[in-house]
Amino acid sequence: MCGRFGLTRPERLDLERFGIRELPPLVPRFNIPPGSDILAVRERDGGRRADFVRWGLVPAWAKDPDIGARMANARADTAFEKPAFRSAMKSRRCLVPADVFYEWQIVPGQTRKQPHAIRLSGGEPFAMAGLWEYWKAKDAEGEGMVTGALLTTEANALMARIHDRMPVIIAPEHYDAWLDPRTPAPALRDLMQPCPSEWLEAYPISLMVNNPRVDDARVLEPVEPAR
Numbered sequence: 001m002c003g004r005f006g007l008t009r010p011e012r013l014d015l016e017r018f019g020i021r022e023l024p025p026l027v028p029r030f031n032i033p034p035g036s037d038i039l040a041v042r043e044r045d046g047g048r049r050a051d052f053v054r055w056g057l058v059p060a061w062a063k064d065p066d067i068g069a070r071m072a073n074a075r076a077d078t079a080f081e082k083p084a085f086r087s088a089m090k091s092r093r094c095l096v097p098a099d100v101f102y103e104w105q106i107v108p109g110q111t112r113k114q115p116h117a118i119r120l121s122g123g124e125p126f127a128m129a130g131l132w133e134y135w136k137a138k139d140a141e142g143e144g145m146v147t148g149a150l151l152t153t154e155a156n157a158l159m160a161r162i163h164d165r166m167p168v169i170i171a172p173e174h175y176d177a178w179l180d181p182r183t184p185a186p187a188l189r190d191l192m193q194p195c196p197s198e199w200l201e202a203y204p205i206s207l208m209v210n211n212p213r214v215d216d217a218r219v220l221e222p223v224e225p226a227r
Contacts, residue, residue: 002073002101002128002165002167003033003034003102004102004209005032005096005102005128006029006031006032006098006101006220007028007032007099008028008029008100009028010023010039012124012125013097014125017172018041018050018095018097020049022050023050024050024051026039029215030214030216030220031212031216031219032055034055034056035054035055035068035069037053037054037055038052038053038054038055038148039096039097040053040094040130040148041095041097043179043180043181051146053132053147054148055149056069056070057071057088057131057148057149058145059071059087059133060087060135065137067084071084074089074151074152075151076129076151076189079131079151080185087133089131089188090185092181093129093131093132093181093188094130094132094179095130095175095178096127096128096129096148097127098127099123099125099126101118101128101167102115102116102205103115104116105163115205115206115209115210116162116203116204117202117209118166118202119201120200120201121198121200127169127172127175128151128168128169128170129150129192130148130150130151131148131149131151132147132148133146133147134146135147150167151167152166152167153165153167153168153192154166154194156195156200157197162202168191168192169195169199170191177191204223205219205220205222206223
């Protein structure tokens with residue numbers, strides 16, 4: 001799964017690479033939990049734009065938006081079939097910019113898991129594969145809400161030492177194919193494979209990241225791993 005991530009240097013985002021002209025106002029985020037508003041690049045009305053969606057997908061058919069608390073992640077291997085995700089998987093895909101994500105490793109003999117920060121080896125931003133939906137309560141007035149989920153896949157060799165799942169990372173040359181609603185399912189499945197281990201680096205960090213109220217650079221400081 002992917003339970004936390006960060007976009008710590010939003011000024012490094014390459015707008016041209018994402019195919020957008022502008023971004024909404026952004027501040028550095030180091031510890032983004034589900035339930036937060038997250039930046040998403042989407043195809044809308046014949047164009048592409050970046051705006052905020054609520055992390056925790058609420059299907060259009062849901063009676064209660066609280067279901068989104070259980071829908072932060074969607075498994076790549078079942079998203080085409082699961083009722084909550086299959087409609088969005090076909091035509092409402094997005095890219096979620098980040099420059100770090102976090103996973104927790106089981107430590108034998110200890111009750112607390114060891115958190116790790118994972119990022120590209122050069123530290124530059126990357127894009128995680130996501131889905132989005134529009135939800136509005138029946139007979140409600142005003143605007144509805146746009147929500148989203150991150151897709152996860154099996155771990156690559158580097159990640160397998162930490163956790164058995166990881167977010168789907170889309171290479172820049174595949175951004176267009178991922179966002180295009182006409183891309184066929186077999187091609188999408190190919191894009192949802194684990195990225196190469198060589199792309200990533202991982203290191204242990206403190207338990208400070210467990211507290212979503214701690215949203216600053218301290219969560220990125222390396223520590224000696226738990227033994």
